[in-house]
Amino acid sequence: MRGRNVVVSAMVALLGAGSGASAQTDSVPGPQPPRFEWDPNDPRLGLAAGWMDAATAIRGLEHVASIPRPEGFFNPATPDDRTVINSDLAFRGDLLYQGNYQGFQVFDISTPSEPDLVLTVLCPGGQGDVSVYGDLLVMSAQETRGRIDCGLGGVADSVSAERLQGVRIFDLADMRNPRQVAAVQACRGSHTHTLVTDPDDPEHFYIYIQGTGGVRPAAELAGCSNTRPEEDPNTSRFRIEVVRVPLDAPERAEIVSMPRIFADPTTGAIAGLWPGGDHGPGTQETRETTQCHDITAYPEIGLAAGACAGNGILLDISDPVNPVRVDEVVDPNFAYWHSATFNNDGTKVLFTDEWGGGTAARCRASDPPTWGADAIFTRTDGGPMELAGYYKLPVPQTDTENCVAHNGSLIPVPGRDIMVQAWYQGGLSVVDFTDPRNPFEIAFFDRGPVSQEEIYLGGYWSTYWYNGRIYAAEIVRGIDVFRLTPSEHLSEAEIEAAELVRVEQFNAQLQRRHTWPAAVPVARAYLDQMMRSGRILEARAAELRSLLERAGAGRASEAELRQAAARIESDVAAIRAGTLGGDAERLGRIAEVLRSLAG
């Protein structure tokens, strides 16, 4: 969330013609965004309102748990007391870390349907986005009330050594005695942050600080400067801060660089990217690129994707201290580049647009489906990003529901690019973007508005897949847990294969490559996909299905598995030679699984 209370709704009025609901086409010439269309029978339409008792609609999911915010993290008088709202999530082992403007909560999720609150930590500062690295937890603080000592009473003096706007590092090795080990100050505070690792340096990890607030006075934090770069080349705007954290001495965490990642490589001008403004008649007004809202690092491919107000950028992070911008894009439909997610093989980047800042209703019937949406870019052979398509929550929400594209993560279904994504009060939507030109929804959950009279901040901040379940952070309603259920769009085997993928820790902004074990459900998932697309010989499909059933029950012999693998490999060769139709890629992966099963 950008943290806006009131939001530029001017676009809506300006949009007029583009909304599809108005007849002002002649007043705003030029290309118009497409019209929003939806299924009139969608069960998400007309859900009854309520803070903790709103009506719900669900498809392709089972809702297995719902845990309200615990004591200390909610105000019974009002849902949207902004001092205690929930923010982002992180995971490690059996633990879920729920960030909050007031601190964080830790749940034991060893039984995912029964999250058990094990630790509540008060340390105000907002947004309270959290990441974990081993026993260390990193948290963002951006508000002027943030105190170095985690105090609740704010900081009385306008210039004070007691204030903390930046990142905090906690040591949670002893869960009964969490210790703050470092508090790193930053000139614009920390709205979000990103953990970055260097595959060649296991002794350290890095934190990229994304500050979006006003610049602090130099009297409070030396060196902070709020001027334009033309006037002061040391301005605190137009940069990120890189913190190096020694794993054996996290208390020595410090800022080691402040890269000018928006600089023009030719002129060297610090403000080298989008200057702010619209892109011509009928287009969105896009913010100036003075900051990144969020960066997602993917160290295994040496890249990070930055969603940086006015641009989407790619950074080479092979040297994490000195990230180098290697690509940038603009989009005439984007108001504010907010977050980014790579697909598993790094050939696609899905960027989100937080039009309206997250506190405004931007999924109404009158809002265009390309505004406040996801934009999916493709990269071929490491080349520049190219726009392929858009995805937006495919059903309108009411005008008292804050709604726009927000945080999500990949669901590791082999052979497909699937993401579960939060849309604030629009609920969660599971989207398949395997074909980036035609993304489509395969599951959803939605609640009615917190109120139908007034717009209260609420809904999902983040929805992430972690070791077999979807965990959803509701800003004012707590945590929801979901399990995928089979549907025409997703088979039982595909779900089983996704549930087989296990990771030790999860931070949405530090992507790790998913790999799948050589297991029957994985082969079956590929087979299901080929049967769905009609890209396999029916006879071969029947044979394989039967073999995989027997293999799953431990009744297939090694010889049989090898024989089947050999037959498939010869099919693959024939397909590659152009003498047989079919899906060589998926067949090849099935053959690998069979060979592995044969031992």
Added chain:
Amino acid sequence: MIRRAASAPVVVLGALASAGACAGPSAPPLVQPGAPGQPARVVDRDAARAAPAHSEADVHFMHSMIPHHGQALEMVALVPSRTTSEAVRAMALRMEISQRDEIAWIERWLRSHGAEMPVHGDHAMTAPGMLTPEQMGRLRAARGDEFDRLFLASMIQHHEGAITMVRTLFATSGAGQSSEIFQFANDVEVDQRIEIERMRTLLQGGGR
């Protein structure tokens, strides 16, 4: 006006590891870490509700912002009948809607915090960046290109006043401490800065 939590009853963690037991059957204690290097402590549940209250400076800021935004709406209302620039017209429309939204939000905040609504004009002439009656008169009398130049220059002055108000707020001890005020004031600064940049570009003839 700041309610301090520093005096809240606290206990050293080790001494009351079972403090959570009194709050509920399974709820763990509310732990407050200290500054780096300092020990954590358990916080009493009532004390945990402490938060910075709004200060007089916060209320003054909100009160002043209403007439300040009100004058921006008066200026914007002059645009349709006087401008010849599509860019100025579009900018004015954006401003009108965002300023109306902000006024509505301020009024809701004042209501919910029991702060009296300002008598209109109360703070008007004290708010920074406000146009004098003479300046408003000149703007009203202008037409076409002259109006556009005057409107943009006046609105830049007016917006810079809002930024000054935000800076003054944050420079006042005890102010801008609640999350609501912090977020609102921060957004006003960010948005008005953007609009100022945009208007400067238009003034230099760089607009469409």
